Amino acid sequence: MTKPETRMDYGRRIARVTDHIAENLDGNLTVERLSEVAFFSPFHFHRIYREATGETLADTVRRLRLHRAAVELTRKEAPLERIAKHAGYGTLAAFSRAFAADYGVPPGAYRLRGKLLPPNPKKPHAMTANYRVEIAPFGGARLASIEHRGDYQNIGNSFAKVQIFFAAHKLPISRSFGIYFDDPESIPEKELRAEAGLLTGAKIPPHDRILEVKIPEMLCASVLHKGPYAELERAYRHLFRDWLPASGYEAADFSCFEEYLNDPRETPPSELLTRVHLPLKGDL
Numbered sequence: 001m002t003k004p005e006t007r008m009d010y011g012r013r014i015a016r017v018t019d020h021i022a023e024n025l026d027g028n029l030t031v032e033r034l035s036e037v038a039f040f041s042p043f044h045f046h047r048i049y050r051e052a053t054g055e056t057l058a059d060t061v062r063r064l065r066l067h068r069a070a071v072e073l074t075r076k077e078a079p080l081e082r083i084a085k086h087a088g089y090g091t092l093a094a095f096s097r098a099f100a101a102d103y104g105v106p107p108g109a110y111r112l113r114g115k116l117l118p119p120n121p122k123k124p125h126a127m128t129a130n131y132r133v134e135i136a137p138f139g140g141a142r143l144a145s146i147e148h149r150g151d152y153q154n155i156g157n158s159f160a161k162v163q164i165f166f167a168a169h170k171l172p173i174s175r176s177f178g179i180y181f182d183d184p185e186s187i188p189e190k191e192l193r194a195e196a197g198l199l200t201g202a203k204i205p206p207h208d209r210i211l212e213v214k215i216p217e218m219l220c221a222s223v224l225h226k227g228p229y230a231e232l233e234r235a236y237r238h239l240f241r242d243w244l245p246a247s248g249y250e251a252a253d254f255s256c257f258e259e260y261l262n263d264p265r266e267t268p269p270s271e272l273l274t275r276v277h278l279p280l281k282g283d284l
Helices: 003-023 031-038 045-053 057-075 080-086 092-103 107-113 152-168 233-247
Strands: 134-138 141-149 176-180 193-199 210-215 218-226 256-260 273-280
Touching (some): 003 031, 003 045, 003 057, 003 233, 045 233, 057 080, 080 107, 134 273, 141 152, 152 176, 152 193, 152 210, 176 210, 233 273
Antiparallel strands (some): 134 218, 218 273, 256 273
């Protein structure tokens, strides 16, 4: 499949999802179900969808429910409370705030206009940096790892705990990896999940939180990011928005992971090097 055909195929698959959402606004709209509709890996679907459409799945559901509410406001005499509930809001106040944010006026004023008007325009895509994508086998890694929950920018605290564990047991520290299970722009911060791990060839001493986690051997696309960790989203945006849809590849059923190539305790933020890996379907 050529690159233009691949991008068109991604576009058609995303369009199937938006059509499915529009036709099932009150149905099963989990990421697992929607990824099945598009035949994408659920491990990466949040990012694939967001980069293709410029909004999260939750944003699309909210936007389409508010559009349905706008239609109801112009065509029905139903009480505002009933329309708010149909749109998925528990209170009229919450519905009014959300509706006004999208349409510029509260629902009561919108109803008085008596005609369907479009919502406020969306913000355009942010530009991304230019990265060179490398496609190569990843040889696998056996990690001593601790689960991290919450803001990904605080994962350094989790790495510090693993480093202290290594020092206490006189284990050599070589390479460090972070495995990231969620899209931070799609999932509430407190629900974000990750693993902070250090490569080890030794048996991991018993510990209630530090456990063995394996990254398997697999084909990966990767980019090298130079700069602060807070700017790593630019690398993901390039992989998922600019490269993957035109690449001819499919994302595999394993989460993205990062390898940190220098020590943030000794390196200025502008000089930090991080290799971001996107697992791919395909032979090694």
